[in-house]
Amino acid sequence: MRIVTYGAAVSLDGFIAGPNGEIDWLHFSDDVRDIMKDFFLDVDAILMGRKTWAVGQAQGQGGASGMQTYVFSRTLTSIDVPGVTLIRDDAVTFVRRLKNQPGGRICLMGGGELARPLLAAGLVEEVGLNVHPILLGEGVPMFPTSSARVPLELTDCRTIHGGCVLANYRVVQRRR
């Protein structure tokens, strides 16, 4: 079954962007570039919610070449970008089916509104954070409030350039 990784760069207080989408605090480095490059070698599908899609569009990003991007939205009616598919169905149902199809790794992009139901449904195998040395105070949370506890197992932790901490976790799947 295909593996879903939920990854994001976050502030120490868990925000992936400021209250108005600010990402001026993000630290890009050769470390980050190398890590992203290695990670995306095995990825051939990207999942994101409408808001993340809108942020990418505003920055002039479209679909990623060689990848299938799925944008989940009940309000959008169409997306006319090659390699990008609008999914108006229930995310849990769709992702469960997608994981059973042949293919590579699946990357789940933050914000957390899409991650929450997928984590709760046990459809996410890995969580990766690039923790930046700042408290933003407010913003878009990587992990929105949820009533479900999710136990994790630390698989890797290291300090990278700029005082960022890279921490990767395996989701401990509970028996269902």
Place this chain on the structure above:
Amino acid sequence: MRIVTYGAAVSLDGFIAGPNGEIDWLHFSDDVRDIMKDFFLDVDAILMGRKTWAVGQAQGQGGASGMQTYVFSRTLTSIDVPGVTLIRDDAVTFVRRLKNQPGGRICLMGGGELARPLLAAGLVEEVGLNVHPILLGEGVPMFPTSSARVPLELTDCRTIHGGCVLANYRVVQRRR
């Protein structure tokens, strides 16, 4: 001037306790015991809010021997425990004065309701987290919402027993 360290054990999503104060997910180990022992060697004062005090009282904890504990509350009228002082004044004013008095390190305990104004006022020099491998989903946040950004500098990061990540930061004080 005395140094204030704000430290706590947190879930990966930033909670120091569950919604009903649950701390059953905390991982105690020889690593934690040694780290706490070393840290508290230099500490001679502890700051906490009313709720943290109440949690400690419920667990049968009083003041710590050899330390002065300050409990901040506007609703409590008295605390009759040796070594424990109730502070009904403004926390920022009190801590600013305390830091200028002779003494050792000051430990600021979570929850974050007391930490927020002290961080915003530039009265906290260090932030230390013991990040546990779990998403709690909801609970008592280490860093409550604030409108102030606080830049940090990573001073130490290492993995300890149980897949916990110990991360220490120096607060980058802005010029005032």
